[in-house]
Amino acid sequence: MARLHEHKGKELLREFKIPTPKGILASSPEEVFNAVKEIASPVVIKAQIWATGRAGLGGIQFAQTPDEAKSASRKIFGLKVNDFEVTQVLVEAQIKIKQEFYAGIIIDDAAKSPVMIFSSMGGTGIEEIAAKHPEKVGKLKIDIITGFKDFQARDLIRKTGISGRLQMQLADVLVKLWKVAKKYEARSAEINPLVLTEEGQVMAADCRIAVDDYAVFRHPELGIDIARELNRPPSELDKIAYDVEKNDYRGTFYFIQMEEGFQKGEGYVGFHGAGGGGSMMSMDAVVAQGFKLANFTDTSGNPPASKVYRAAKIILSQQNIDAYFGSGSGVASQEQYHSARGLVKAFREENLSIPAVIRLGGNSEDLAIDILENYTKDLPAPVEGFKKDDSAFSCAERLKELVDNYKGNGKPEKQFTKPIAEKPYSFETITGTITYDHAACADCESKICIEKCVPEILKLENDVPVLAISKDEAKAGKCIECLACEVECIFHGNKGAYIDLPIAGLEEYLEKVA
C-alpha cells in the first residue's frame, strides 16, 4: 500500500473541508522557527514518518515560542525509525482537546466493500478499545455506487452513544472522509484521533491514508514515487527496479532490497522468484541452507524475456552477493525459455562469477534448461538448471554445495562493453533497440535468428535479416522482446545481433557503489 505522510493526508482532508489544525511543513530548524512565527501560537512538532507510536520515539515535541521550537526540532531531525531518517516535520498549532474519537475506512475482503468504522473513544490503543468496548464502536458497509450518506453517518454515531449537535458535526466529517477515500482510492483512511476541541470544533488531529498500489497511476498529483509497502524509505535499487516495472505492463516484476552493506562470504544470496506462493517457499528453502537473502524478487505473470533480463541485471548489481538462486512454483504455465534467455543475456553481460541455481520447471523446461546451461558454460561460475520434479529444497541444497566448492573470487574478470556495429540495421521495440550488424550477418551461415524468432517477424533480404513487418509494428509490440535473435546468434550465428535494453539509473548506481 502506498502510504501518505500525515501532512499529505491532511492536505486531502482539507480539500474536502475536514478541519485540521493550522500547520506548516518544515525541513530544517530554521524553517520550523519561521513556521512558528507564522502560526503565532504554541505548537506541536511532529516527525513525518511511517511509524506508529511516534511520541514514544521522541518524534513529537511541544514548544511555546519560535526559539523553543527551533531547538526542540533538532531532537527530531535526524531521528531514525526503522531506517527512516526524519527529514520533514509538521509544525502545527496546539489544540485543546476535550474529547477523542476514531474514524476509519478500510476495504474489507470478506464484505467485498469499504467499511466505515467509528468509535466514540479514540486515541492510542484503538484496537484494544474496540475489543474491550464493542458498544462504543460502530461499523457500516459502504455501498460503492450510492456512497455513504449523512443519515447513515448520524445513525452509526448515535449507536455509539453520541447525540445532539456533536452527532451532526461528527457525521459531517465521516461523510467527507468517505469522499476523500473514494476520490483517492484509499485502501485505508483513518483519522485518529478525531477530536472535539475546547472551543467546540471537530478536527482531524492525525491522519493516515494508504492508497491502493494499483491505482497510483491514476493519481499522479499525489507524487508517490514508489507504490510499494516498505518499512523503510525505498533504496536506490528499489527505485530503479520500480521504474522498470512502472513502464512495462507485460507480466510482473517485484523487487525489494532486504540487506545492504554486507561483505563477500557472509552468505548473501540474490533471490529471483517466480510467482508469490512458490517464491515464499523457495525463500524458506534457501534460508534453510544457512543463506541470507539480499533481496526479494518475483517475475511472474508471463513476463517477456526482457523483463526477466532486467530483473537479473538489478539483482546482480547488488554488491558482494555470494550466489544467485532462482526458483518459483516449479510447475509454471508460462514458457520457461523466455526466462532462460533473459537470464542468459544478463549472466553473460555480467560475466557471472557467482554460482547460480535456477529452477525452471514448467512448460518447455527441457528447452529452457538447455538454453540456460549450454549458453553459460564458458562463464567463470557454474550455472545449473532444474525442472519440475526437483523440489525447491533440493535445489537450495545444490546451491549450497556449489558455493562451498566454488574457488572463484566472485569478481567479474572483464567488463561488458556494448558491441559497435559496422553496418548497423536497427529497429526499436517496446522497451529497447535491436541492432543487427549486417557486416557480420552477411558472413553468417546459419541465419539462426530468423528460425528462432518467437513471433516470426524476421525475413532475409539480400541474405541478411530484416523485419518482415514495419518498424512501427515492431515497436508497438509485435516484437515481444524474446531475445532469441541475440542469445541464439552468440552460439549459432556470427555474433551480429545485439539488443540494447536500458535500465534507467543503473549505470550511475554501479559507478557510485564500485
Next chain:
Amino acid sequence: MSILVDENSRVLVQGITGREGMARTKLMVEYGTNVVAGCTPGKGNQTVLEVPVYDTVQEARENVPEINTSVIFVPAPLVKNAALEAIAAGIKLLVLVPDRVPIYDVLEIAHAAKEADAQFLGPNTLGMLSVDKGVLGMMGGRAQTAKQWFKKGNVGVTSRSGGITSSIGYYLSKSGVGLSSIVHVGGDVIVGMPHPEIVKKFQDDPETEAVVMFGEIGTSQEEQVADLIENGEFTKPLIAFIGGAAAKSGTRFSHAGAIVEGNRGTHASKVKRLKEVGVHIVDNFDDIPQVTREVLQTLN
C-alpha cells in the same frame, strides 16, 4: 460434473485479439473448452482460431446463443469496463485474468455482479481447469502439457497462488491422485470467489471427494472456510497448507485492519482455526500428495 467449467460451458473471450488473449484462446480451444465467441472493441468481423470476433459483448450474445462464461484478457485499467459489459449482457460467470486491477474497480465489479447474480474468478488469476473438460484462463499454459500434468480423479484444488495451483495439481497427479477441478482464486486482496466460495462449489460437486487448499497469510479467506466447516456447510475432507510462516510480520499500518479482522489473517491464527475444525494441516509442502493419499484411503 466438476466445477465452473464443463461440457455445458459456452465461453466468450474478451480481448481475444491481444497477445495474451490469442495465446490463451489457443490453449482453451485445444484443451477442448467450448470457446464460441471473442470480443475486442473495434476489431469485430474477423476470426481468431476460427472463433468469430465481435465489437461488443451484446453483439456476440445476439449472434452466438447461450454464452454463459467470459474470460477477460484486457489491460488492467480496462478490466472494469469489460467486466461490467459482460455482466450487463447477462453473462453469469467471469474470469478476470489480469493483474493490477485497481481495488475500487473490483468493488464496482463485485457490486454489479451481486446485483445481476453473476460470479467472477480473480482478478489476478491464472484461471481454472476441469480435467478433460475445459480451461478458463491460462492454467497449464499449453493444452498438451495441461493434459500431461493433470489427471482425472476426485480431488479438488483451490489456491491463492497461480503457480502453486498447477504445482499441486501436477504433484498430486504424479503420485496417482487424480483431480476434478483446480482453481486459482486470484492473488489479490479482493477476489470474486475466494476459498469459501470455491469449497462450497466443491461441496456440491459429486465428483469431488476431498479438497486441497493452498492458503496464505492475510485476508480472512481460510478462517471463513473454517466457519463453513463448523456450520456444516462443507463436510468433505480438507487438506490445507498455509504459506508465509516465515514471512516477516511488518508493523501493521492501519488500525482499521485490526478492528475489522481482529485476530484473523496471521499464519498462526489460520492454522489454529483450521485445526480446530478438523482440517488436515500439512506443514511441509512436499508432503501434500502423501497426506492426500492417506486421507482418501480412509474414505474408501
